[in-house]
Amino acid sequence: MAEPRPVLEMTGIVKEFPGVRALSGVDFRLFPGEIHALMGENGAGKSTLIKVLTGVHSLDGGTITLDGKSVRFASPLQAQQAGINTVYQEVNLCPNLSVAENIFIGREPTRFGRIQWKRMRKEAAELVDRLGLDIDVTAPLSAYPLAVQQLVAIVRSVSTGDGTGDGEGQGTKVLVLDEPTSSLDRDEVLELFRLMRRLKDEGVAILFVSHFLDQIYEICDRMTVLRNGTLVGEHMVSDLDQVGLIQLMIGKELDKLEELHEHQLRADVGETLLHAEGLGRTGRIAPFDLEIKKGEVVGLAGLLGSGRTELARLLFGADQPDGGKVTVAGKQVPMNAPNDAIDAGVAFCSENRKTEGLVPDLTVRENIILALQAARGWTRPIPAAQRDELVAKYIKALDIRPANPEARVGQLSGGNQQKVLLARWLITEPRLLILDEPTRGIDIGAKAEIQKLVVSLSEDGMSVLYIAAELEEVLRLSHTIGVLRDRKLVARLTNGPEITPSRILETIASGEHQ
Amino acid sequence: MSTPSAATTSRWRALTHHHLFWPVAVLVALLLVNVPFTPDFFSIKMTDGHLYGSLVSIVLFGSPLILVAVGMTLVIATGGIDLSVGAVVAITGALTCSYISDQADQNALSAVFLAMGVGLVAAVVCGLWNGFLVARMGIQPIIATLIIMVAGRGVAQLITDGQIITINSEPYKLIGGGYWLTLPFSIFVVAVVVAVTVALTRRTALGLLVESVGGNAEASRLVGIRSRRIKIMVYVFCALCAGIAGLMISSNTSAADGNNAGLWIELDAILAVVIGGTSLLGGRFSIGGTVIGALVIQTLTTTIYTIGVPTQTNLVFKAVVVIVVCLLQSPKFRAKVFGARFGPRSGAASGGSAAAAPAKTVTTAEAAPKMEVS
Numbered sequence: 001m002a003e004p005r006p007v008l009e010m011t012g013i014v015k016e017f018p019g020v021r022a023l024s025g026v027d028f029r030l031f032p033g034e035i036h037a038l039m040g041e042n043g044a045g046k047s048t049l050i051k052v053l054t055g056v057h058s059l060d061g062g063t064i065t066l067d068g069k070s071v072r073f074a075s076p077l078q079a080q081q082a083g084i085n086t087v088y089q090e091v092n093l094c095p096n097l098s099v100a101e102n103i104f105i106g107r108e109p110t111r112f113g114r115i116q117w118k119r120m121r122k123e124a125a126e127l128v129d130r131l132g133l134d135i136d137v138t139a140p141l142s143a144y145p146l147a148v149q150q151l152v153a154i155v156r157s158v159s160t161g162d163g164t165g166d167g168e169g170q171g172t173k174v175l176v177l178d179e180p181t182s183s184l185d186r187d188e189v190l191e192l193f194r195l196m197r198r199l200k201d202e203g204v205a206i207l208f209v210s211h212f213l214d215q216i217y218e219i220c221d222r223m224t225v226l227r228n229g230t231l232v233g234e235h236m237v238s239d240l241d242q243v244g245l246i247q248l249m250i251g252k253e254l255d256k257l258e259e260l261h262e263h264q265l266r267a268d269v270g271e272t273l274l275h276a277e278g279l280g281r282t283g284r285i286a287p288f289d290l291e292i293k294k295g296e297v298v299g300l301a302g303l304l305g306s307g308r309t310e311l312a313r314l315l316f317g318a319d320q321p322d323g324g325k326v327t328v329a330g331k332q333v334p335m336n337a338p339n340d341a342i343d344a345g346v347a348f349c350s351e352n353r354k355t356e357g358l359v360p361d362l363t364v365r366e367n368i369i370l371a372l373q374a375a376r377g378w379t380r381p382i383p384a385a386q387r388d389e390l391v392a393k394y395i396k397a398l399d400i401r402p403a404n405p406e407a408r409v410g411q412l413s414g415g416n417q418q419k420v421l422l423a424r425w426l427i428t429e430p431r432l433l434i435l436d437e438p439t440r441g442i443d444i445g446a447k448a449e450i451q452k453l454v455v456s457l458s459e460d461g462m463s464v465l466y467i468a469a470e471l472e473e474v475l476r477l478s479h480t481i482g483v484l485r486d487r488k489l490v491a492r493l494t495n496g497p498e499i500t501p502s503r504i505l506e507t508i509a510s511g512e513h514q
Numbered sequence: 515m516s517t518p519s520a521a522t523t524s525r526w527r528a529l530t531h532h533h534l535f536w537p538v539a540v541l542v543a544l545l546l547v548n549v550p551f552t553p554d555f556f557s558i559k560m561t562d563g564h565l566y567g568s569l570v571s572i573v574l575f576g577s578p579l580i581l582v583a584v585g586m587t588l589v590i591a592t593g594g595i596d597l598s599v600g601a602v603v604a605i606t607g608a609l610t611c612s613y614i615s616d617q618a619d620q621n622a623l624s625a626v627f628l629a630m631g632v633g634l635v636a637a638v639v640c641g642l643w644n645g646f647l648v649a650r651m652g653i654q655p656i657i658a659t660l661i662i663m664v665a666g667r668g669v670a671q672l673i674t675d676g677q678i679i680t681i682n683s684e685p686y687k688l689i690g691g692g693y694w695l696t697l698p699f700s701i702f703v704v705a706v707v708v709a710v711t712v713a714l715t716r717r718t719a720l721g722l723l724v725e726s727v728g729g730n731a732e733a734s735r736l737v738g739i740r741s742r743r744i745k746i747m748v749y750v751f752c753a754l755c756a757g758i759a760g761l762m763i764s765s766n767t768s769a770a771d772g773n774n775a776g777l778w779i780e781l782d783a784i785l786a787v788v789i790g791g792t793s794l795l796g797g798r799f800s801i802g803g804t805v806i807g808a809l810v811i812q813t814l815t816t817t818i819y820t821i822g823v824p825t826q827t828n829l830v831f832k833a834v835v836v837i838v839v840c841l842l843q844s845p846k847f848r849a850k851v852f853g854a855r856f857g858p859r860s861g862a863a864s865g866g867s868a869a870a871a872p873a874k875t876v877t878t879a880e881a882a883p884k885m886e887v888s
Contacts, residue, residue: 338735338738342738350736356732357736359725359726359729359730359734360729361725361797362726366725369722371737373719373722373723374738378720378723379718
């Protein structure tokens, strides 16, 4: 087969962390003008491979060839200057700076050593405009929701190659998108895809990582599959169907997901556990009433920014409500701080694992016991034997990898970090578990595990408030679905055969109970 | 017989990667520097039932710094800083000495205990104030503690009427200048405070919660840690340590000098914490490291005198040594200067995972930093 020369070739890549072998001898190649998917479960080594490529991590073995020349990047800046640009899974920008500053940070247009603010703002505005986005470049980045911040990150990485950066650098040869779509809604994804196709036509090689299989099949030409840090294979997307791909990724027959489909939720739920009345906060979410029964899974459906997270945060006391009251098991909860909700048996896994969940410097063990220890107070440490037993039990039950309680949690992959967070709260045996996007940015195997876990927790009598962007996911798991629109809880649907994703979409669109 | 050498190498690696290795190495090196200038540097003599020697003096004169630095460690671990400790030292000394000097019988035990109590209560009040500003009012720690740093010296001088109060109290003299069981009494005070601190942080969950608050404040709030309470506690504890140091300093000189007691000790304490390996960003902390760090600084001061560095170049000399220590603590610097052997912990240094074994050859061949950018 006569193929053009790859723009990028990685051969025999090895990367180790203390106690973890992240990559062992992985080969990878990327051709100009293609969109290439990097596939694999959590911890398969996708993010590590990308970080090795982009100079974030040093290489422990193997070679990288860019345009026929052997390269090795000591820093992301060097990789950028060589034409490799990256947008990561979680937005890594400065929320306190303006959009324009974020786009040009590190390569601001200067004259006589001074930054040309006007020119920077103008160029940023042009860039944003040309890409068809409606963003005020002078506003601070924090003024925009996560999805828009993600788009800004993409604009930033794309902009290095189009001549605005003072001609420095060599133009974007390789664009790496690590889970850019995980927080985007459908329209924003289409917007991104339009942009990706244009860049592809210009000959840019795009490396795309996403857990949404449909997106992979929609946009990608070729894919490389990793498993446990080793290469499983490279395939044309058209040659491999979804079932085949999933089997390659998880390395066994696809029974995990099937099982879940057959699994029916327990029909009978118990007494009312939590009752919220007129709870609301100006500018975040309109006052709402919500009832959650014992053992019930309540799903929240709505577009990004419709107030799903805001509702959950009020229920947990992470934000203070303006008014309304919450009773748990008949007792009113003061809701001044998370402590109050926690004392009442409410647990909350935030969608922002990095900033609101984990303490990256601490070990897996310390992160897991943190909530329980906080509840016990500092004077009553958990006895070492009991602690180790609990931690070992949950590492095993949730299959946290590496199964090393001493590993620093910051070095784990996204899915395993999510499991650590889950373990942290499950250990406290809460009565209501609030899960905000627990499956965001994690692979299909772990996704199925977490969903199965929710079902079994509900069977054991734990109530769950489940927030997810995918309607199918919410539908599959929930007894009851709360529909949000424009920061308002507009409907409450009891799940049944007649409730379909399109029915929910109609409800969101019309904004009323039908 | 290749296994023993491999075992030695890995043991050596484990040793050099221990978080206390570099602080201890520097301390030992500094001590050794003294030997050519003072041949009997390491000898300890028994005179009048008291042990004398350079090592004893270093611990004795370093005692107040160790106390202040230990308290500072916990504050820094929560992501804060306490600039007010020097002023707290002065206030405590001033209050205690002025109370004792007002007594008819300065040697009465009850009066001395009461005086010390008054001084330490004042220290705790200072700590509460700092904690209140930081935890309740949300003022940045460096600003919040600057208030007492500046105003506190004024308060101390008000207490002493701008004079140096001298006292003549035998029982009080014991804390900072007396001997017990052949050793300076201060050493016992320090040992007790360090032991209590270690027990308080590692035998209870306080250490974990402090590290969590310093490592990620928002996550700690959402996990239900009462971080305000924790922060107030560490500021109070830090001030209490500074107060005990204040007793020690004024006891040693039998005088309270509102102007100069504990002057710049906050900076030495912060240095000691950093040399000990605790990050100023908060999170992980090491009390043992801090003690070593404080001893490094005190040894440095002693060394400057014994090797006869001219007084006017004292501070420059000190700064150079501190820079060297801080550079040695940086994994990046070590990798550049000494090669991968002492470099960052990665690759073969792990050893914990069974899967890591086959990669060893590759790792060592590729570990040296290279750059071949087109």
